Amino acid sequence: MTEIFSYTAYRQLSQMSLAVLCFHSSEYILAVAMHGVSNITLKSLLISKAYLFAMLFSLLEYLIEIVLFPGLKEHWWLSNLGLAIVIIGEVIRKAAIITAGQAFTHHIKVHHEEHHKLITHGIYRYIRHPGYCGFFIWSVGTQIMLCNPISTIAFAIVVWRFFALRIPYEEHYLRQFFGSQYVEYAQGVPSGVPFVN
Numbered sequence: 143m144t145e146i147f148s149y150t151a152y153r154q155l156s157q158m159s160l161a162v163l164c165f166h167s168s169e170y171i172l173a174v175a176m177h178g179v180s181n182i183t184l185k186s187l188l189i190s191k192a193y194l195f196a197m198l199f200s201l202l203e204y205l206i207e208i209v210l211f212p213g214l215k216e217h218w219w220l221s222n223l224g225l226a227i228v229i230i231g232e233v234i235r236k237a238a239i240i241t242a243g244q245a246f247t248h249h250i251k252v253h254h255e256e257h258h259k260l261i262t263h264g265i266y267r268y269i270r271h272p273g274y275c276g277f278f279i280w281s282v283g284t285q286i287m288l289c290n291p292i293s294t295i296a297f298a299i300v301v302w303r304f305f306a307l308r309i310p311y312e313e314h315y316l317r318q319f320f321g322s323q324y325v326e327y328a329q330g331v332p333s334g335v336p337f338v339n
Contacts, residue, residue, distance in 0.1 A: 150215050151208055154288050161228050161284055162197070168232075169248075172239045176246065188248065196300065200285055200293040207290070215289045224287030231283050234334075235276025237265045246273065250312045254319045262327055270327070271312075274305045275334025305335045 166187045173182045208215050215221075239246045241264035244257045251258060265272045281301050285294040316324045333339060 148212075150212075154215065154221060155204070157225055157228075157287055158284060161232075161280075161287070165232060165280060168236060169239075172236070173248065176239070176244050185248065196293075196297065200288065200290055200297070203290050203293050204288050214291075217289055221287055221289055224283050224285070224289075227283030228280055228287055229283075231276045231278070231280030233276070234265065234269070234272050234279060238269075238272035238276060241265055241272075250308070250315065251319075252315055258319065260316070260320045260323060260327065262331075266331070268331065269334035270331045271305070271309060271334050274309065278302065278305060278335055302335065302338075306338050309333055309335065309338050 166189060170182070170184075170187050204215075242261045245259055245261055269275050278301050282294060282298050285297050313324075313328065316328075320327075
């Protein structure tokens with residue numbers, strides 16, 4: 143059993159734990175900073191049953207593979223690439239939250255509120271949905287960092303599908319709120335999620 147918790151396992155699992163802790167705690171802290179503690183619930187931690195299932199599945203894959211195929215986890219260039227991807231995804235998402243300020247929420251707004259403005263500057267000048275883009279990159283990066291081939295593919299497919307459904311739904315309301323201004327903006331700026339316009 144001590145063989146399983148080698149330097150490789152310790153490093154990769156520690157990096158994964160830190161990535162998850164940093165992502166979720168910063169989501170909550172930024173939500174409180176933008177909207178005030180009285181307007182925020184624990185849902186701003188963004189931890190759902192489906193998310194927990196996915197993370198447990200990836201941990202199970204990791205443990206099975208490190209026992210049966212330990213060499214698979216020793217591709218340090220791949221693990222380090224995954225770590226870099228995690229950091230890039232985190233930076234993109236947090237830049238989205240900070241740039242949008244109060245306009246950024248964890249729930250799709252279906253009613254226009256006074257403080258809800260169309261954000262087209264900063265990172266939004268280059269990516270229409272940088273929050274989704276950042277999470278997509280971050281989530282796939284966590285699995286590359288663990289050298290988890292099955293979970294890398296599964297996370298990419300599941301998270302992509304979630305945003306492929308969510309983006310058109312959200313943009314329906316954005317077109318209602320901002321009209322031709324949003325239509326023109328959307329035509330010139332990519333969504334940030336591959337193959338989703």
